[in-house]
Amino acid sequence: MVFGKMASGVLNQHVTESLNDSNFCDDISTEEKEPPLQSYLILTMFTCFCPAYPVNIVALVYSVMSRNSYYNGDYDGSRRLGKNALYVAIASIFIGLLVIAIICIVHFTTINHMV
Known part of the structure; x- marks a missing residue:
C-alpha cells in the first residue's frame, strides 16, 4: 500500500x-492555429459534369494543388490556390450552362425539313 x-x-x-x-x-x-481547408474539391468535382471540359479540369487541378499545399503547411498558397479553384469552377459552371443553352436553342429552333 x-x-x-x-x-x-x-x-x-x-x-x-x-x-x-x-x-x-x-x-x-x-x-499558430491551422486555418480551415478551403480547396472546394466537391464543387470542382461537380463541375466535371459540365460540358466545359478544359476549364473544369483546370479547376480540379487547382483544387488538388490547394489540398497538397495545405497538407505541406503552406497555408497562404493553399488559400490562393483554393480561391483560384473557386473562380475557375464558377467560370466552368457558367460556360457549361451557356453551352447547354446554346445547344437547346439550336436544337429546338431548327426546322425539320424531313416532313
Whole structure:
C-alpha cells in the first residue's frame, strides 16, 4: 500500500511540475492555429459534369494543388490556390450552362425539313 501511494505522489508531482512549467504554457499560446481547408474539391468535382471540359479540369487541378499545399503547411498558397479553384469552377459552371443553352436553342429552333 505504501508503494502505491508513493508512486502516485511522485507521478502527481511530475504532472504538476510539467503543467506549471512556463515553457509548456508558452508553447501552446505561441503555436499558430491551422486555418480551415478551403480547396472546394466537391464543387470542382461537380463541375466535371459540365460540358466545359478544359476549364473544369483546370479547376480540379487547382483544387488538388490547394489540398497538397495545405497538407505541406503552406497555408497562404493553399488559400490562393483554393480561391483560384473557386473562380475557375464558377467560370466552368457558367460556360457549361451557356453551352447547354446554346445547344437547346439550336436544337429546338431548327426546322425539320424531313416532313
